[in-house]
Amino acid sequence: MNARNEVQPLAPDRPLSDLINAEQIDMLYRQSPTSIVGNMTGALVLAGAFYSQRPTWLIASWVGCMAVLQISRLILYLRYRRNGLRQSDVSRAFVTWTAGAGVTGLLYGSTAVLFFMSGHDLYQALLTVLIFGITASAIPLIGCYIPSFYMFTFPALIPFVARNLYEGDTPHLVLGLIEAAVMLGFASFARDYNRMLTESLRNRLEKQALADQLAAQNVALDQARIVSEQANRSKTQFFAAASHDLRQPLHAMGLFASALTEQVREPRAAAVVTSINASVQALESLFNELLEISKLDSGIIKPHVVQFPLSRVFDRLRSEFAAEAAAKHLDLRVDQVNAIVSSDPVLLDRIMRNLISNAIRYTLRGQIAVTAEPCPAALRISVRDTGIGIRPEDQQRIYDEFMQLGNPGRTSKKGLGLGLSIVQRLASLLGYAIELQSHPGEGSTFSFEVPLSSGQALPEHAPKADANSRADLGGMLIVVIDDESAIVEGMTVLLTGWGAEVIGLTSGEGALDAVYAAGKIPALLIVDHRLGTNEDGIALAQRLRRELDPEIPALLVSGSITPELAEQARIAGLDFLLKPVTADKFQKAIQAALRLHEAQAG
Numbered sequence: 001m002n003a004r005n006e007v008q009p010l011a012p013d014r015p016l017s018d019l020i021n022a023e024q025i026d027m028l029y030r031q032s033p034t035s036i037v038g039n040m041t042g043a044l045v046l047a048g049a050f051y052s053q054r055p056t057w058l059i060a061s062w063v064g065c066m067a068v069l070q071i072s073r074l075i076l077y078l079r080y081r082r083n084g085l086r087q088s089d090v091s092r093a094f095v096t097w098t099a100g101a102g103v104t105g106l107l108y109g110s111t112a113v114l115f116f117m118s119g120h121d122l123y124q125a126l127l128t129v130l131i132f133g134i135t136a137s138a139i140p141l142i143g144c145y146i147p148s149f150y151m152f153t154f155p156a157l158i159p160f161v162a163r164n165l166y167e168g169d170t171p172h173l174v175l176g177l178i179e180a181a182v183m184l185g186f187a188s189f190a191r192d193y194n195r196m197l198t199e200s201l202r203n204r205l206e207k208q209a210l211a212d213q214l215a216a217q218n219v220a221l222d223q224a225r226i227v228s229e230q231a232n233r234s235k236t237q238f239f240a241a242a243s244h245d246l247r248q249p250l251h252a253m254g255l256f257a258s259a260l261t262e263q264v265r266e267p268r269a270a271a272v273v274t275s276i277n278a279s280v281q282a283l284e285s286l287f288n289e290l291l292e293i294s295k296l297d298s299g300i301i302k303p304h305v306v307q308f309p310l311s312r313v314f315d316r317l318r319s320e321f322a323a324e325a326a327a328k329h330l331d332l333r334v335d336q337v338n339a340i341v342s343s344d345p346v347l348l349d350r351i352m353r354n355l356i357s358n359a360i361r362y363t364l365r366g367q368i369a370v371t372a373e374p375c376p377a378a379l380r381i382s383v384r385d386t387g388i389g390i391r392p393e394d395q396q397r398i399y400d401e402f403m404q405l406g407n408p409g410r411t412s413k414k415g416l417g418l419g420l421s422i423v424q425r426l427a428s429l430l431g432y433a434i435e436l437q438s439h440p441g442e443g444s445t446f447s448f449e450v451p452l453s454s455g456q457a458l459p460e461h462a463p464k465a466d467a468n469s470r471a472d473l474g475g476m477l478i479v480v481i482d483d484e485s486a487i488v489e490g491m492t493v494l495l496t497g498w499g500a501e502v503i504g505l506t507s508g509e510g511a512l513d514a515v516y517a518a519g520k521i522p523a524l525l526i527v528d529h530r531l532g533t534n535e536d537g538i539a540l541a542q543r544l545r546r547e548l549d550p551e552i553p554a555l556l557v558s559g560s561i562t563p564e565l566a567e568q569a570r571i572a573g574l575d576f577l578l579k580p581v582t583a584d585k586f587q588k589a590i591q592a593a594l595r596l597h598e599a600q601a602g
Contacts, residue, residue, distance in 0.1 A: 020201050025093050027144045032077035035141050036070045039104060042134045043067075049126055050115050058114060066107055073100050094145065101148045105155035108134065112159035118167065128160060128179070135186060143190040144197050150187065157183040181486070303344040303430055307453040310337045310372060310379065313349050317370070321356050330360060331367040339372065339379055342453040347426050354423045355383040355446050363387035366443070378449040389440040473500035473590070476523035479511060480504045481540065482557070483531045491526065494583060507531055508540040512547055521549050524593060527574075529558035529565060538572045553593040557581060 043066040047059045076096065108131050117123045135153055142148045161183065164176030318334035325332035341348075352370070359368045366386030373380045427434045427448055438444035478500045480491045488504040495502045503514045503522075508531065515522060525544060527537040541554040556569040559579040569576040575593055577585065 016202065016205060019205050020198060021091075021094070023201050023205075024144050024198075025097070028097055028142060028148065029077055029080045029093075031141050032073060035138075036074055036077075038134070038137060038141075039066065040070055042130065046111065046115070046127070046130055049130075050123070053117060053120075053123060054115060062107070062110070062114060066104075069100065069103055069107065076100075094148075097145070098148045098151050101142060102151035102155060105152040108156040109159040112163040116163050128175075131156060131160065132179070132182060139186065139190050139193060143193045146191060146194040149190045149194075153183065153186055153190070157186075303347055305342055305344055305430075307340055307342050308345050310339050310341045310450070313345060313352065314370065314372070316349070317352055317356060320353075321360065324357075325360055325368060328360065328363070329365070330363055332360075332370075333367065334370040335372050337372045337379075339374075340453045341379060342451045344430060347430055348450065351423050351426050351430075351432075351448075352381070352383065354420070358420065359383055359385035359387060359444070363443070374452075375449060378451050380447055380449050382445055382447040384443065384445040386443040389442050390436070390438040390444055391440050473498045473523075475499070475501070477501045477503065477515075477518055477520050478524045478526065479515065479522045479544070480526045481506070481508060481511065481531070481537070482526075482528040483507065484528075487528075494586070498587075508535050508543070511540075511544060515544075515548060522552055524590060525552055525554035527554065527556060529556055538569060538574060541574055542572060551597065553597045555589055555593060 043063050047063050051059060080093070111127060111131060115123075115127055135156055138149065138152055142152060157179065161176050161180045164172040164179060167173075167176075314334050314337055318332070321332055356368065356370065363385045364387070367384075368386075369382075369384045371382045371384070373382070423446075424434060432448040432450070435447045436444065437447075473495065476499075478495055480488055480495070480502060481504075482488050482491070483506050485506055488506060492502045492504040500523075501518070503511070503518060505511055505514065525541050527541050529537040531537060531540070537556055537558070541556070545552050545554070554574045555577055556565075556574040557577045557579060558565060566576040575589055577589055581589075
């Protein structure tokens, strides 16, 4: 940018808020090309999907309006790039950008009227997934200025909620409620993202001011340290809050979608439900990877190095990826290894999982080979594919966030562009250097070395009981306590569908009375960790056990990522599940808890 608005050191005549605003508007305008290309790509995909279903003049008019709007934004971007931005123009630039975002949102929202096809569930699902996907991708692009995000999101999504509610039948009503929850989840995540970004800018600019003062005052060093510690604490608090707050609606959405899957039998409605489940899984993947990147950058994740057989990781990955590779007719070969290595098994598994997933995603035919070759005091682990390869000029860029080669349309089928960023951060955390050998059209090989261990490996865990079959809950009483009424309702629908009798409450108050009224002892307790009445889920479960039966199995379900929570639950005799929990995971956890209780009773 020839005349980019550079941030100047803090001065008495230039408030910190002005500098933050200048940085935010700079971020908005610098990301304009990505936003413009994404909007036009989405418009063309939508036009292609509905070309045979809607009048040509209607599609052409809608795409034309989108093109005119994006061209005007491109002109605005080029003008900004050429002339820069004076401090006095920041407010006007924000207003101009926000107005453009609002018009773009209205155009997308209009598709709920112009392209919504009653009675055509497949096209309804396609339209919904497309518009909601575009909105999700807008969070990192325009979330730095929250009014702009709101002006885009609500006009784009509210018409879809209203349209599904207007349709009136049960599947559309459920879909409308889920869409409303997703919309509010987007808004909540964007708000937290904006808060974290603003705080980060504030801390960076304050550090810059302190750095300028260091030349004259050595005492400013202590102040800089304090600011840095405050920034780290703010990030830690944000990650904990964001993880909990985002997992809550995702958890509720997953429960409702799973319950709907079990109840809907009509083929067209089932197709809509399948699309809903796919969207929920995509959102869960997006949020998990975004939070993982953030936690790695903030230093929250610490490696726990132990000695263990590498075969544990290799055997598990061979089993988990075999079906995915076979579905693409790829030959997946994973070495049989007997070596004991010294590493963090969880982080090592995550590195290899991302590399194998990436290899399968970008390989159309041929083979993926996972090998472990001995070298001095280490094993050289390699993931080799016969995929599309990577050009030399792109081999450093692939580790950037959201970087995807060969995916200009940003289709979610090729991931989010975060996998290799996570790999690089995890490898750096463990002290590994990722090496890449690749030739376009011939494939790629990612390699790194893991230290060998001369000590004894940790003992193997006993194999878990098979939990693939559904737990028999017929006639069992299950108590569900969560301060989110939507989660209680979703759990009630799901468990009732599995044959259980459910007592659903939003607090522990009245739980004993409800059990006594039911006339039998619960077979299982499912409790949230943080309840709205300042109750602690672990303490509540222990109190109910003391009053009813000390041997009642219990599950603690929470969106909190506090490391000590799982250990606290284990000590109290509760199994721990981290939200969002899929129906399949719930089923396996319930079955395991009931089987353990039966074995202990026997």
